[in-house]
Amino acid sequence: MITLIRQGLGLIAGPRSDRIGIDAMRIAIAIVFLWIGALKFAPYEADSITPFVANSPVMSFFYEHPEDYKAHLTHEGELKPDDRAWQTANNTYGFSRGLGSVEILIGLLTLAGLVSARIGFVGAGLAFLTPFVTLSFLVTTPEAWVAALGDAQHGFPYLSGGGRLVIKDVTILAGGWLVLADSARAILRQRPGRAVEMRQAS
Structure with a gap:
């Protein structure tokens, strides 16, 4: 049994x-x-x-009326035509589509690293940098923490659903670096010659 384990x-x-792990991380x-x-x-x-x-x-300027967002929040799966209309006027959907396009590009560039080291390097670099933005939401977004609605557990360190979603980006940060x-x-x-030059310079 011990032999099998070893x-x-x-x-x-x-x-x-190691090769399998890195490629799996890239795909993930x-x-x-x-x-x-x-x-x-x-x-x-x-x-x-x-x-x-x-x-x-650094992002609120993309919205037309960021200060009014609380009055128009909806739950997932909930359709409120008036709030949907406000979100449209707020440029919520225009910004989201732009952000989605950037994220898709990062995903494609990262995946391309399976066949091209240079393209993959760009994708991995962007994937590594992105969590610095998303993790900053833990500081700037009140909704990232459980609200004080009567329960004793609220505020730091009690992450809300949104906060739990954001904190997961630490894994993207670490994986992106790898x-x-x-x-x-x-x-x-x-470029073996270049590698030698870099080792000598260091």
Whole structure:
């Protein structure tokens, strides 16, 4: 039994395992960006990110009336024509479609790293940088934390549904770095002379 366990551990710890893990991480990151990016074209998803965008000091200018967002929030699956009309006038959907397009592009560039180290490097770099923006929502968005509605558990560290969604981006941050580093190594392997120069310079 112990021998079988050690053989299993040996397979997991083998050099091919690293390659499988990196490629799996690349594909996983691409799936997240492609899927969530595509959903940005659906009104319900655009509505759900309204608090994050409206409270962001670097994104709120994309909305026409960010200060009024609270009066027009809806639950997923809920259709309120008046609020939908306000969101349209607020440019909620225009911004969401633009953001979705960027996310889809990042996903495609990251996935392309399976066949092109240079393109994959760009995608991984963007995937690594994106969480710095999304994680900032934990600071700027009140709705990221459980509201004080009577329960003792509210505010920090009690993440709301939106906050729990955001905190998951720490995995994208870490995974993006691993894929970025792998793409950089692949580029250096393609130019051995350049790799030697860089080692000498360091």
